[in-house]
Amino acid sequence: MDPSTVSRVLNGDATLVVKDETRQRILDAVEQMQYVPNAMARGLRRQRSQMIGLLVPDIANPFFPQLILGAERVFSEAGFRLLLGNTDEDAEKERSYVELLRSNVVEGLMLATAFSQDETVEELSRLGVPFVLVNRAHSGTSNYVIVNDRVATRGAVEYLIGLGHRRIAHVSGPLYTETGLSRLRGYREGLLSAQIEYRDEYVVEGDFKEASGARAIERLWQLPDPPTALMAANDLTALGALEACRRLGVRVPEQLSIIGFNDVPFCGMVTPSLTTVRVPLLEMGMASARRLLDLLEGRATPGTPIVLDTELVVRNSTVPPER
Amino acid sequence: MDPSTVSRVLNGDATLVVKDETRQRILDAVEQMQYVPNAMARGLRRQRSQMIGLLVPDIANPFFPQLILGAERVFSEAGFRLLLGNTDEDAEKERSYVELLRSNVVEGLMLATAFSQDETVEELSRLGVPFVLVNRAHSGTSNYVIVNDRVATRGAVEYLIGLGHRRIAHVSGPLYTETGLSRLRGYREGLLSAQIEYRDEYVVEGDFKEASGARAIERLWQLPDPPTALMAANDLTALGALEACRRLGVRVPEQLSIIGFNDVPFCGMVTPSLTTVRVPLLEMGMASARRLLDLLEGRATPGTPIVLDTELVVRNSTVPPER
DNA sequence: TTGAAAGCGTTACCAG
DNA sequence: CTGGTAACGCTTTCAA
Numbered sequence: 001m002d003p004s005t006v007s008r009v010l011n012g013d014a015t016l017v018v019k020d021e022t023r024q025r026i027l028d029a030v031e032q033m034q035y036v037p038n039a040m041a042r043g044l045r046r047q048r049s050q051m052i053g054l055l056v057p058d059i060a061n062p063f064f065p066q067l068i069l070g071a072e073r074v075f076s077e078a079g080f081r082l083l084l085g086n087t088d089e090d091a092e093k094e095r096s097y098v099e100l101l102r103s104n105v106v107e108g109l110m111l112a113t114a115f116s117q118d119e120t121v122e123e124l125s126r127l128g129v130p131f132v133l134v135n136r137a138h139s140g141t142s143n144y145v146i147v148n149d150r151v152a153t154r155g156a157v158e159y160l161i162g163l164g165h166r167r168i169a170h171v172s173g174p175l176y177t178e179t180g181l182s183r184l185r186g187y188r189e190g191l192l193s194a195q196i197e198y199r200d201e202y203v204v205e206g207d208f209k210e211a212s213g214a215r216a217i218e219r220l221w222q223l224p225d226p227p228t229a230l231m232a233a234n235d236l237t238a239l240g241a242l243e244a245c246r247r248l249g250v251r252v253p254e255q256l257s258i259i260g261f262n263d264v265p266f267c268g269m270v271t272p273s274l275t276t277v278r279v280p281l282l283e284m285g286m287a288s289a290r291r292l293l294d295l296l297e298g299r300a301t302p303g304t305p306i307v308l309d310t311e312l313v314v315r316n317s318t319v320p321p322e323r
Numbered sequence: 324m325d326p327s328t329v330s331r332v333l334n335g336d337a338t339l340v341v342k343d344e345t346r347q348r349i350l351d352a353v354e355q356m357q358y359v360p361n362a363m364a365r366g367l368r369r370q371r372s373q374m375i376g377l378l379v380p381d382i383a384n385p386f387f388p389q390l391i392l393g394a395e396r397v398f399s400e401a402g403f404r405l406l407l408g409n410t411d412e413d414a415e416k417e418r419s420y421v422e423l424l425r426s427n428v429v430e431g432l433m434l435a436t437a438f439s440q441d442e443t444v445e446e447l448s449r450l451g452v453p454f455v456l457v458n459r460a461h462s463g464t465s466n467y468v469i470v471n472d473r474v475a476t477r478g479a480v481e482y483l484i485g486l487g488h489r490r491i492a493h494v495s496g497p498l499y500t501e502t503g504l505s506r507l508r509g510y511r512e513g514l515l516s517a518q519i520e521y522r523d524e525y526v527v528e529g530d531f532k533e534a535s536g537a538r539a540i541e542r543l544w545q546l547p548d549p550p551t552a553l554m555a556a557n558d559l560t561a562l563g564a565l566e567a568c569r570r571l572g573v574r575v576p577e578q579l580s581i582i583g584f585n586d587v588p589f590c591g592m593v594t595p596s597l598t599t600v601r602v603p604l605l606e607m608g609m610a611s612a613r614r615l616l617d618l619l620e621g622r623a624t625p626g627t628p629i630v631l632d633t634e635l636v637v638r639n640s641t642v643p644p645e646r
Numbered sequence: 647t648t649g650a651a652a653g654c655g656t657t658a659c660c661a662g
Numbered sequence: 663c664t665g666g667t668a669a670c671g672c673t674t675t676c677a678a
Binding site: 325326327328331341342345364366367368369370427 | 647648649650651653654655656
């Protein structure tokens with residue numbers, strides 16, 4: 001009944017070198033006194049915390065819950081706990097969460113913060129610690145999970161063109177993010193593929209938030225020849241645009257077709273329901289978690305980023321142009 | 324430069340008994356070698372993990388992100404980290420998260436799981452550990468944060484009556500939850516206050532999910548004299564009802580007024596936008612977190628539950644009955 | 647004002 | 663097969 005023996009029993013030592021009777025006696029005692037090992041002591045000894053940190057810029061953004069759900073599922077399956085950090089896109093908070101890694105609170109980090117400084121990524125790389133980027137490409141690592149934003153956006157724009165649209169506008173994401181840039185590129189490629197001239201005044205830089213969609217509509221609708229379709233950088237932006245249209249009396253989709261990106265849960269619920277590019281959020285969370293686990297367990301990884309497939313979900317916000 | 328001295332400096336020992344020069348020397352060294360204390364060792368020594376666990380049944384449910392946001396805000400402010408657990412309403416998972424407390428991974432638990440077994444609450448009480456219930460009353464503790472479901476529901480029903488409705492139906496929550504029961508009581512009280520007879524066939528037991536709203540509509544619309552208004556137990560249920568109405572060709576609000584509960588983010592975005600009872604989700608998360616911190620820090624608590632105010636948000640899903 | 651030493655609760659190694 | 667013991671990295675008490 002020495003502590004070391006108890007430890008052996010409780011950890012199901014691979015080389016089952018414990019006599020059955022002793023084992024049973026210990027198990028009984030454990031049961032009887034409701035003994036649960038102290039995780040900090042165990043962690044200290046083993047140098048493992050069995051926790052991973054997941055950083056998101058804003059949990060309330062409908063993009064993230066699904067992602068978190070997927071990650072949690074994979075991690076809890078693997079015996080890891082999830083420490084959730086909301087960074088509010090604040091560099092300071094982000095730093096404080098990176099400290100978690102240095103202080104051994106977590107064994108790895110999952111960053112779903114598109115706005116986070118390159119600095120953070122570089123520090124993580126320098127430290128040589130396990131981390132994975134979600135929905136964000138970065139040249140400093142191959143551990144990220146994304147969709148092909150460029151191709152998906154291009155496909156969506158081509159769909160609009162197929163409907164007969166020629167005057168297609170774009171509210172972009174922030175152009176200092178890979179995601180924002182890639183989607184802008186896809187938009188341009190889409191136009192190009194149909195020999196449609198790129199017009200500067202049809203592109204409004206946004207920030208993935210609702211307000212920027214509204215702002216874009218206000219701007220675009222003052223143009224002498226406003227667009228007949230809008231490719232938004234994401235659903236939130238598309239939603240903001242939709243609301244602005246309602247406010248300004250612009251009929252959607254008759255006067256303006258709108259496409260979003262991500263297919264967050266509300267897309268099917270607004271009126272008109274939103275045509276959008278579906279991003280497999282749950283899968284993205286799971287794939288990221290798996291990659292991180294591979295890193296953690298020292299398993300060989302493909303050494304290449306994971307690129308998930310998207311799908312254009314056609315709903316009611318897109319129709320052929322009126323004229 | 325003994326570890327103990329370093330510890331003193333780093334912990335800003337209240338009785339600042341460290342010579343300035345030594346302090347500076349240590350600070351410099353810490354800076355230079357990027358030293359970060361090991362949290363598990365510290366935790367083991369101090370018997371504190373500075374972490375709290377937050378259990379939710381389903382992060383993807385729009386009710387929770389705001390709640391989590393509020394909690395995270397308060398906790399991180401107080402130097403606590405948030406461990407997030409998704410229980411999937413699975414008793415087994417719930418148990419496993421309770422173990423976190425026994426193994427000293429977390430210092431306290433915040434339970435936002437309406438479906439969780441009483442058993443869990445009782446065990447927690449028995450263990451005498453700090454925990455708080457969110458959006459759920461329980462006789463075994465005074466540490467919970469709720470809204471007055473009964474009164475709020477009653478108010479919403481009275482609003483419908485004020486519009487002229489007499490045939491008012493209710494899709495309830497699960498009747499084995501306090502929340503579900505209280506709202507049903509509120510519904511009955513509302514009818515009573517206007518001398519409207521309670522009709523069994525107007526009440527459909529649901530489970531707070533979309534499908535139960537749809538089921539209710541299907542059932543109610545077969546009645547010889549269908550209701551002119553529906554008080555749903557929550558927004559998700561109301562949404563399910565709304566969709567079923569669309570499917571069955573029931574015009575909302577003309578033929579059927581609908582009221583939800585919670586005011587989750589999508590309420591203003593559906594068509595027609597949903598009249599609902601606003602629950603201050605962010606505040607609920609923050610209040611729960613604060614109460615848990617009080618418990619943790621051994622501060623005196625009021626010893627009474629916290630009841631937050633609701634507000635009826637009138638939108639476009641409610642109008643006077645057609646006839 | 648600082649150093650030395652004990653101990654937090656485990657696990658892992660070495661004896662027996 | 664099992665018991666003793668050291669060590670994980672820190673904080674805290676006691677002594678100097």
